[in-house]
Amino acid sequence: MGSAAVRQPRQALIIANPTAGTTHAALLEEVTGLCAARFDSVVLHHTTHRGDATDTVRAALRGESDLAVPDLVVAVGGDGTVREVVEGMTRPGHGTAAALAIVPAGTGNSDYRMLWGERPWAEALTAALDGAGEAELRRIDLARLAETDELVLLGACSGVIAAALVTARGIPLTGRARYARAFADTAAAFTPYPGRVTVDGVVLHEGDTVLANVGGGRYRGGQYQVLPHSELDDGLLDVCVIGAEVPPTQVPELTREARHLDLPGVAYGRGRKIVVERLDATPLCFEHDGELQERRWSSMTLEVLPGALPVWGAARR
Numbered sequence: 518m519g520s521a522a523v524r525q526p527r528q529a530l531i532i533a534n535p536t537a538g539t540t541h542a543a544l545l546e547e548v549t550g551l552c553a554a555r556f557d558s559v560v561l562h563h564t565t566h567r568g569d570a571t572d573t574v575r576a577a578l579r580g581e582s583d584l585a586v587p588d589l590v591v592a593v594g595g596d597g598t599v600r601e602v603v604e605g606m607t608r609p610g611h612g613t614a615a616a617l618a619i620v621p622a623g624t625g626n627s628d629y630r631m632l633w634g635e636r637p638w639a640e641a642l643t644a645a646l647d648g649a650g651e652a653e654l655r656r657i658d659l660a661r662l663a664e665t666d667e668l669v670l671l672g673a674c675s676g677v678i679a680a681a682l683v684t685a686r687g688i689p690l691t692g693r694a695r696y697a698r699a700f701a702d703t704a705a706a707f708t709p710y711p712g713r714v715t716v717d718g719v720v721l722h723e724g725d726t727v728l729a730n731v732g733g734g735r736y737r738g739g740q741y742q743v744l745p746h747s748e749l750d751d752g753l754l755d756v757c758v759i760g761a762e763v764p765p766t767q768v769p770e771l772t773r774e775a776r777h778l779d780l781p782g783v784a785y786g787r788g789r790k791i792v793v794e795r796l797d798a799t800p801l802c803f804e805h806d807g808e809l810q811e812r813r814w815s816s817m818t819l820e821v822l823p824g825a826l827p828v829w830g831a832a833r834r
Contacts, residue, residue: 527558529558529589529590530590530591531590532598532602533545533562533593533622537594540594564594564598568601570598570605571604595621596623596626599619600805600808603668616828618642619632621638623807624696627738630739632749641829641831660732662817663820664817667805669732671807672730672731675730676726676727678728678741680703681696681738692739697740697769700741709761711724712729712758712796713792715792721786722784726760726761727761730757732755734749751787754821756791757785758785760783763777763782789820790819791819800814803817
């Protein structure tokens with residue numbers, strides 16, 4: 518007689534950033550409850566410092582901690598928290614096929630929106646946990662930032678979008694309203710920089726630059742469609758460059774409605790390796806996944822990593 522199939526235990530690891538904009542006890546209780554109703558084991562880990570999410574996820578997936586090796590990793594926080602979790606999940610050697618689910622609790626939450634749109638997070642997480650028809654497990658592309666050897670999920674951007682992260686630190690708002698105010702204030706005082714962008718070795722843009730966005734996700738700041746044609750799993754990185762022909766003050770509203778692409782001074786391309794440079798020997802101001810990078814380099818170089826991340830998102834119609 519054949520033996521009956523034995524169901525494998527299901528383990529979930531929740532990584533929560535307690536300093537993210539909308540993380541609170543009630544949210545974490547609801548997330549934990551949804552997972553506990555469906556998984557054999559659920560562990561909630563509160564991050565304590567930069568890099569803690571990466572280290573905790575990596576150790577758990579390698580079986581190097583007291584935590585059970587998870588089948589699912591749930592990131593609760595903003596885009597920076599999600600990026601740290603992804604770094605821990607996708608580096609070689611962890612030996613697991615764990616998938617990612619995202620609960621948005623940050624300022625922009627662009628990672629969540631690129632996967633689920635405006636669907637309430639509880640509906641999205643429930644669909645992912647149940648494997649329901651509204652959810653789909655996808656293997657999406659990532660990028661590698663050569664200057665730091667970090668992984669990039671959402672995208673990387675130079676210019677006014679990056680500078681707005683500095684402005685946002687002094688604005689007493691939360692969520693997308695905080696970044697919207699910061700973007701507008703930064704654009705009003707922004708001076709374009711001399712730049713060049715190459716795609717697979719071919720120059721796409723050279724001249725005064727307001728921003729150069731490479732990704733990844735279609736949205737930045739949770740609401741600005743800088744890369745409206747981007748596909749998450751086509752094996753390519755999209756890039757949009759806005760030159761000085763477009764006044765910086767118009768960029769927030771134009772990108773909110775994706776009305777920038779056909780304007781003079783705007784260039785759009787796709788490729789496997791994209792280099793964004795500043796040509797005056799001044800360090801480039803850039804961010805990735807909502808995290809401002811140190812001003813140490815005059816360029817950023819991104820290379821695509823096709824199909825590198827299993828993640829739950831809305832089912833494609």
